[in-house]
Amino acid sequence: MLTNFRTGFFGACCWLFAGCATTPQTTLYDKLGGESGIHNIVENLVQEIGRDEQVFHYFAQSRVSRFKENLIEHFCAISDGPCQYTGDNMVDIHTGMNINERDFNHLVDLLINAMDDEGIPHRIQNQLIARLAPLREEIIYR
Amino acid sequence: MRHILLLLTLSLVSQLHAADGKLLATPGISQIEGAGGGGFVPWAQLAGYGSRDEIAANVFCSGANVDDYDLHVCGAQATFYDRVEFSVAKQKFHVDALNLNIKQRVLGVKARLYGDIVYSRFPQISLGIQHKKLDDPTVAYLLGADEDSGTDVYLAASKLHLGAIGGYNWLWNITARSTEANQTGLLGFGNAEHGNQREIVLEASTAILFGRHLALGVEYRQKPDNLGLKEDDWSNVFVAWFPNKVISLTAAWLDLGEIAGAKNQQGAYFSVTGYF
């Protein structure tokens, strides 16, 4: 009797949880349009930087293809997508650039433009920016 | 006043470009005593868009029109390296019943002690003072005020939470102010019979940013009642529009309660700030 009860009880639980599990949780990665969405955002961002007088100089010597690849991977990982960021850490990458607050915020504005062009809604944009914001300390004035 | 304005203009001209290092809307607007803030409440943010490497200068004018009174304020702020803000404001308070103007001048300084409203883990904290002086204290003295000038000291904390409410950015600010001002100083300071009546009042603002350009919020400002005239706390509901980093326009509905015997003072408020 007890065993039956337990089977029934756990059975019900499994069924409940299975019900949840079959509705896949949407990650921020999905909301950003998944692989193609993030690819396009980074592509747009690179275009924005290329046209920008204020921050282009930082990137003048960069290898665009590697930058894109690593940034896509970084955005994918930070938005809970199916990626692991394999690049260098934020401090090492940005050391020697002496990026100031103003230029950091300007890049945020360019990222917003890039997301606007990809049709990412304002509320989703904020969620990506919220995840990037804590990294600022590792990036500016280094 | 004139010298300070001249200084501001000079610092303006000497700037090659307007300060634009903060994110849109994050510095807020100009409060009635001249500090960077909301409408009533001085915020922890320093006025204008100057980041740690910039100087910012701003000018503003605000007008409030409630049932039996009008308030007109114009002023300016200069903010240095997102560390210290200097402000001046000239207030003209029109009393309909007496058909006279009460004028007050406010000089302010605010220093950022910690943090960044957007990026630091804990809220941004600033400490400020506002020194106020009435041009003509006749009305204040008639109502029983002790002084025609006074100094407020305040500590403010504020934070913008990115994507916090349904994906929208959410701002809050709390300010504790030590003051002896009656109706922010327009009716003088303290009580002639009881002398110095310094006390600590709390003020708060909160807003949600619907998009990059639009903020909707409310404010509350606790007030002392030194004169025994049933001075009420103030509140407002505001909408602020930030089309760019050069100008902001704000409209609000004010509820100022009882002012010197006139009950239930409500009305509209408009404010414009220009950022350089």
Ligand code: HEM
């Ligand atoms: C939270 C914000 C930021 C994040 C998450 C971020 C992330 C990254 C990543 C993942 C890379 C690729 C590294 C690689 O090429 O291996 C990178 C490279 C780079 N970043 Fe950032 N970055 C941020 C902000 C900034 C800002 C504000 C600037 C300048 C204004 C900047 C300038 C650069 C430059 C110039 C490179 C290329 C370095 C190279 O060519 O080796 N970054 N960043």
